[in-house]
Amino acid sequence: MDFAFGARDELFRREARAWLEEHLAGTPARRDWERELGAGGWIGLGWAEDGYGNRRADLTRQVVWAEEYARSKAPARSGHIGENLLAPTLIAHGSPDQKHRFLPPIARGEELWCQGYSEPGAGSDLAGVRTSAVRDPGSGSPGAYRITGQKIWTSLARDADWCFVLARTEPGSVRHHGLSFLLVPMDQPGRIEVRPIRQLTGTSDFNEVFFDGAVARAGHMVGAEGDGWRVAMSLLGFERGVSTLAQQIGFAEELGRVLRTAVETGAAEDPVVRERLVRLWAELRVMRWNALRTLGGSDGRGGSGGPAAPSVAKLLWGGWHRRLGELAVQVRGAAAAAGPADWSAERSYELDASQHLFLFSRADTIYGGSDEIQRTIIAERALGLPKEPRGGS
Numbered sequence: 001m002d003f004a005f006g007a008r009d010e011l012f013r014r015e016a017r018a019w020l021e022e023h024l025a026g027t028p029a030r031r032d033w034e035r036e037l038g039a040g041g042w043i044g045l046g047w048a049e050d051g052y053g054n055r056r057a058d059l060t061r062q063v064v065w066a067e068e069y070a071r072s073k074a075p076a077r078s079g080h081i082g083e084n085l086l087a088p089t090l091i092a093h094g095s096p097d098q099k100h101r102f103l104p105p106i107a108r109g110e111e112l113w114c115q116g117y118s119e120p121g122a123g124s125d126l127a128g129v130r131t132s133a134v135r136d137p138g139s140g141s142p143g144a145y146r147i148t149g150q151k152i153w154t155s156l157a158r159d160a161d162w163c164f165v166l167a168r169t170e171p172g173s174v175r176h177h178g179l180s181f182l183l184v185p186m187d188q189p190g191r192i193e194v195r196p197i198r199q200l201t202g203t204s205d206f207n208e209v210f211f212d213g214a215v216a217r218a219g220h221m222v223g224a225e226g227d228g229w230r231v232a233m234s235l236l237g238f239e240r241g242v243s244t245l246a247q248q249i250g251f252a253e254e255l256g257r258v259l260r261t262a263v264e265t266g267a268a269e270d271p272v273v274r275e276r277l278v279r280l281w282a283e284l285r286v287m288r289w290n291a292l293r294t295l296g297g298s299d300g301r302g303g304s305g306g307p308a309a310p311s312v313a314k315l316l317w318g319g320w321h322r323r324l325g326e327l328a329v330q331v332r333g334a335a336a337a338a339g340p341a342d343w344s345a346e347r348s349y350e351l352d353a354s355q356h357l358f359l360f361s362r363a364d365t366i367y368g369g370s371d372e373i374q375r376t377i378i379a380e381r382a383l384g385l386p387k388e389p390r391g392g393s
Helices: 007-023 030-039 059-071 080-093 096-107 228-237 243-265 271-296 309-330 333-337 353-361 371-382
Strands: 113-116 132-135 144-151 162-168 179-185 192-197 206-217
Touching: 007 059, 059 243, 080 096, 080 113, 080 162, 080 228, 132 162, 144 162, 144 179, 162 206, 162 228, 179 206, 179 228, 243 271, 243 309, 243 353, 271 309, 309 333, 309 353, 309 371, 333 353
Parallel strands: 113 162
Antiparallel strands: 132 144, 144 206, 162 179, 192 206
């Protein structure tokens, strides 16, 4: 398969690179940066429809933009959940009114979203959600739902304007039956509470979200009542796409930093360390070819690479990144266990790059679907092996 970029792709690359260089002067606030991207038409390149203020780009140019964005060291995106997860789901399953209401603000970078899927008792086993949504008979036409329950590991919940929530609308239903997909405004004081989760890294990228009678309009249900599982699974299919290639740009920079540290500390003289560095480099190249092959389709006609392709990709990069984190602290030796010289009990502890990489990457094989879940998906959906026995009906 030909992985090369054509002349038009390279022209697009120069345009993207020039725009980023011009607009990245200074350090823009993340919310302001989303609006800047929206004004430039750079949000929604991969949407199956245009006309919402977004420009359209084919697959290779989406890859070009993702790579240039990563190389420019632009701010981490705070709008990617709305752009890359919710928007394609609305395009596939939403009503015309829902598309008209929600897609333009996402494309302009004006409304941010978070994802209300995982719960304390339903993480990788998403079908076990217990958050409920019941019709509010006193809300009047066209009616509304009252949502009660808890979500966890919710990225960007403190900044989000909206949350898409998988909730149980059929009392007594079990597993994937009786679930619905609702769009819920986050600005509901007293009805929605967000609590940051303190991590090993000292930061709080994830949150708990508590719903206590939060209101969602009936017109903001995507798909039919009880059809939430199908919509939710469709959304997860959009989760790992072109962005994996941009992720690999960051991985390559981290690997380069580990290599330089190994040389500086003399750890690279150890043949075992050298072998691990070479293996990590080779595996990163394999991940890139696999991502391009999957995005382009094994037949070259734009196929998805099969139902288990996202799980294969997650297994590859999750384990790779965790091994890189382990090597990052190994090549530094005893210094990797020390904190900053001016640390005190009154200060929140601070981590250097290798320490942060080691601690955060411990979660890579868990979040977004654990390795065990990914292997089950591959076994059942790709290899056709018998399904594991599960509790319930």
